[in-house]
Amino acid sequence: MYDIIVVGAGPAGSSAARVAAKAGLDVLILEKETFPRYKPCGGALSERAISLLDFPLPENLCERTITGARVHYGDIVLERNKGYRLSTLVTRSRFDQFLLQKAQEIGAERVVQKVQEYKEKENHVEVLTKLEVFTSPLLASVGLGEEEAMKRGIAAIIHKRKTSDWYSNSRVGIKHSGYKILTDEQSGKIIGAHLLGYNADETINLFGPCNPGRHEAR
Numbered sequence: 001m002y003d004i005i006v007v008g009a010g011p012a013g014s015s016a017a018r019v020a021a022k023a024g025l026d027v028l029i030l031e032k033e034t035f036p037r038y039k040p041c042g043g044a045l046s047e048r049a050i051s052l053l054d055f056p057l058p059e060n061l062c063e064r065t066i067t068g069a070r071v072h073y074g075d076i077v078l079e080r081n082k083g084y085r086l087s088t089l090v091t092r093s094r095f096d097q098f099l100l101q102k103a104q105e106i107g108a109e110r111v112v113q114k115v116q117e118y119k120e121k122e123n124h125v126e127v128l129t130k131l132e133v134f135t136s137p138l139l140a141s142v143g144l145g146e147e148e149a150m151k152r153g154i155a156a157i158i159h160k161r162k163t164s165d166w167y168s169n170s171r172v173g174i175k176h177s178g179y180k181i182l183t184d185e186q187s188g189k190i191i192g193a194h195l196l197g198y199n200a201d202e203t204i205n206l207f208g209p210c211n212p213g214r215h216e217a218r
């Protein structure tokens with residue numbers, strides 16, 4: 001289960017992931033490119049940007065030190081040298097790879113997948129990639145949903161309940177959790193199960209036989 005899903009492992013994403021992981025949160029980074037990846041950028045890091053890192057920038061990443069500037073305008077040339085470091089030049093592919101490693105060393109997990117869409121649901125967020133649906137808290141489903149049952153002309157009885165007051169969820173601080181079970185009105189058989197909350201990915205296996213062809217959980 002992830003507390004936070006960060007999309008993109010650029011400097012913003014990796015830094016946010018590191019801060020969150022340091023605060024004890026379970027973090028997933030979804031990045032569409034395999035690192036190190038080329039990034040079109042001048043690579044000039046300001047002193048302020050460097051001061052925001054909570055670790056020293058390794059010497060081997062610092063390729064040039066900028067202490068001044070020369071500006072050409074027609075025949076006019078303006079030059080000013082401050083005599084102290086104004087910024088540092090890095091190659092982004094190496095710099096970004098390093099920041100990602102710094103997030104991963106604290107525990108952030110990285111998966112190479114392109115995010116296609118995210119949906120804000122009533123009590124959780126779904127982040128969709130081509131291969132998977134990531135949610136926080138965990139969402140696991142087997143069998144039919146209400147809409148699908150209706151489309152197939154199956155009269156379903158819906159059993160649903162919030163479970164955030166259950167010990168299994170409250171002990172790990174999950175505020176939003178619940179279940180929805182669909183049973184066939186005629187036969188009484190379970191035709192769909194949808195669980196949101198702690199251990200949903202395990203518990204859903206109990207409902208496996210109701211329609212093994214369709215499930216996803218992460």
Ligand SMILES: Cc1cc2nc3c(=O)[nH]c(=O)nc-3n(C[C@H](O)[C@H](O)[C@H](O)COP(=O)(O)OP(=O)(O)OC[C@H]3O[C@@H](n4cnc5c(N)ncnc54)[C@H](O)[C@@H]3O)c2cc1C
Binds near residue numbers: 039046114
């Ligand atoms: C030509 C140029 C020169 C520049 N020079 C400088 C400079 O000298 N100094 C400076 O400070 N700034 C410079 N910038 C700006 C700097 O590059 C950006 O501010 C910086 O890269 C933003 O960082 P970021 O982490 O927000 O995004 P990015 O660095 O763009 O990272 C975003 C990441 O998200 C990933 N991603 C995107 N969409 C998805 C998706 N759907 N699913 C999964 N992953 C996804 C991308 O692959 C990428 O790795 C320059 C920019 C340009 C274009």
